[in-house]
Amino acid sequence: MNNSLLQPGRPGVILAPMEGVTDAPMRALLTKEGSFLFCVSEFLRVTDQVPPVSVFYRHIPELKHNGVTASKTPVVVQLLGGNAGKLAESAIRAVALGAKAVDLNFGCPAPTVNRHDGGATLLQFPKRLFEIVSQVRQAVPLDIPVSAKLRLGWSNPDDIFKNVEEVTRAGASWITIHARTRMQGYAKPVFWDHIRRVRESIGLPIIANGDIWNFQDFLKCYELTGCEHYMIGRGAVGNPLLAKSISHFFTVRQPTMQVEKAPLSPSDWRPFVDQFVALSELHTDKPEYIVRRIKQWVKLACLERPLPWFEELKRTQTLEECLNTFRG
Numbered sequence: 100m101n102n103s104l105l106q107p108g109r110p111g112v113i114l115a116p117m118e119g120v121t122d123a124p125m126r127a128l129l130t131k132e133g134s135f136l137f138c139v140s141e142f143l144r145v146t147d148q149v150p151p152v153s154v155f156y157r158h159i160p161e162l163k164h165n166g167v168t169a170s171k172t173p174v175v176v177q178l179l180g181g182n183a184g185k186l187a188e189s190a191i192r193a194v195a196l197g198a199k200a201v202d203l204n205f206g207c208p209a210p211t212v213n214r215h216d217g218g219a220t221l222l223q224f225p226k227r228l229f230e231i232v233s234q235v236r237q238a239v240p241l242d243i244p245v246s247a248k249l250r251l252g253w254s255n256p257d258d259i260f261k262n263v264e265e266v267t268r269a270g271a272s273w274i275t276i277h278a279r280t281r282m283q284g285y286a287k288p289v290f291w292d293h294i295r296r297v298r299e300s301i302g303l304p305i306i307a308n309g310d311i312w313n314f315q316d317f318l319k320c321y322e323l324t325g326c327e328h329y330m331i332g333r334g335a336v337g338n339p340l341l342a343k344s345i346s347h348f349f350t351v352r353q354p355t356m357q358v359e360k361a362p363l364s365p366s367d368w369r370p371f372v373d374q375f376v377a378l379s380e381l382h383t384d385k386p387e388y389i390v391r392r393i394k395q396w397v398k399l400a401c402l403e404r405p406l407p408w409f410e411e412l413k414r415t416q417t418l419e420e421c422l423n424t425f426r427g
Contacts, residue, residue, distance in 0.1 A: 104137050104173055104200055104244060105273050105304050105328060110349040112342045113275075113306060114138035115332030116177050116248075118207070120395065123160050124378040128371065129335055130172035134342035136328070137173040139248075142204045144217065145180035149188045155196055160382065166197040177248070179204040181216035183231040187238035190245070200244040200272070203232060205262075208250070208281045219281035223253045225265040232269035244272035248308075254282045256290050263297050275306040275330055291323040298326060306330050312337065312403045314344045314358045337361065337400035339371050361400075365408055368397070369425040376422070386418035393421055 114121060114129055116139040121129070126138050140159045143150055161167055161174040168174060176198040180186050190201045205228060207218030214220075221227055228247070236245045247266045252258030259276065266274055276297060278289040289310040298305045308330035311317050317329060334341050340359035362368045372393060379389045397409050408424065415421040 104175070105246075105306070107304065107327065109136075110327035111136035111329075112335075112345050113328060113330045114335055114342070115308060115330045116141050116202075116204075117332045117336070118142060118209075120336060120399070121332065122382075124375060124382055124392075125336070125396075126161070126172075126174065127168050127170070127378045128375050129339055129342070130168045130170045131374070132340070132343050133170055133172070134346040135172055137175055137199075138168070139175045139202050139330075140177050142177045142179035142207065142218075143189070143193075144212075145178050145182065145185050145189045146215075147182060147185060149185060149192055152192070152196065155193065159198075162193075162196045162198065166199045173199045175200040175202050175244075175246070177202040177204050178235075179207060179212065179217045181221060181227070181231070183227075183234040186231055187234040190235045190239050194239050194243050198243070200246065201235060201239060202246045202248055202275075203235060204248050206248045206250045206275075206277050206281075208284050213281070219250050219253065222250060222258060222262055222281060225261050228262055229265040229269045232266050232271050236270035245270065246273045246275065247271045248275040248277070250277045250279055250281050251290055251293055252280050254280050256280055256293055259293055259297060260300070263301060267301050267303055271303065273304040273306060273328075275308050278307070278309040291320050294324040294326065298324065304328060308332075313341065313361070314348075317341075317345050317348075333399060333402065336396060337403050361404065363404070363406065365425045372422065372425050376418070390415065390418050390421045 112135055114135045118141050143158050166174055176193040178186055178189050193201055204218055205221050212218040232247055249262055276294050278291050278294055294307050305326055306328040307320055307324045307326040311320055311331045312334040338361035344359045401409055412424045
């Protein structure tokens with residue numbers, strides 16, 4: 100199997116898929132520094148029909164450009180669903196459109212997704228994980244990696260060991276593990292030690308994921324898991340320079356290195372917001388949508404550290420008013 104996107108001895112960071120957050124403009128912005136090995140698309144839902152080409156292009160417009168962002172960072176296509184046959188057919192279509200790899204989502208904790216046979220609900224059925232991964236693996240060329248995103252389990256974190264066994268036996272190229280159960284949602288604690296135990300028990304590359312908000316979180320996760328690869332989502336959005344710090348660490352292996360500081364003041368945020376607006380305008384002609392996305396973005400950043408000026412941003416209505424918050 101070709102793991103060209105994820106090679107032993109080439110440690111690095113991957114941008115996590117976040118539904119409604121890490122869309123094409125955000126992927127373009129966050130990968131601009133070149134600090135990510137690759138990013139994973141928001142999930143594309145597969146039910147009893149293969150999504151049409153137009154849906155692939157709408158969700159993952161990078162497929163029109165050889166499956167990479169403007170900075171040439173590969174975009175892995177993520178599929179979600181419980182119908183193994185339709186997922187396999189969808190994977191074939193994704194590859195035909197230029198996908199460099201296919202990821203299968205068994206980690207989404209959203210109740211609406213779980214009630215419709217998707218995401219983390221499948222963690223309760225190890226044999227179905229095997230069926231889905233194996234059918235997708237058999238459907239696409241061997242040089243196209245097929246990976247799986249798992250949580251530790253539905254409610255018992257020890258379920259990860261059986262599920263990893265089935266996914267490995269099915270032929271997965273690598274496994275991303277979010278170190279929480281579905282029932283935890285995004286509540287603490289995270290069980291990074293379970294990721295180490297999995298990594299030491301199988302031969303596949305393991306990507307560690309979950310609660311890496313800052314460089315100190317990364318160092319702790321690095322120490323506890325011993326992984327070479329790390330997936331960051333909310334932390335990367337809240338601090339667009341976090342991946343740069345982690346990537347630099349892998350180059351120099353010095354935890355006391357100068358860490359890129361997270362943007363705090365409106366003027367710190369301004370260059371990122373200006374770039375995001377320019378990138379978003381390539382995909383939408385609705386300024387009000389861009390305003391909502393900026394507010395969502397900064398609100399997410401507030402989860403780790405307070406940004407008092409967010410209250411002013413929340414009251415803005417037009418794009419001009421929104422941008423004036425950052426320009427003083």
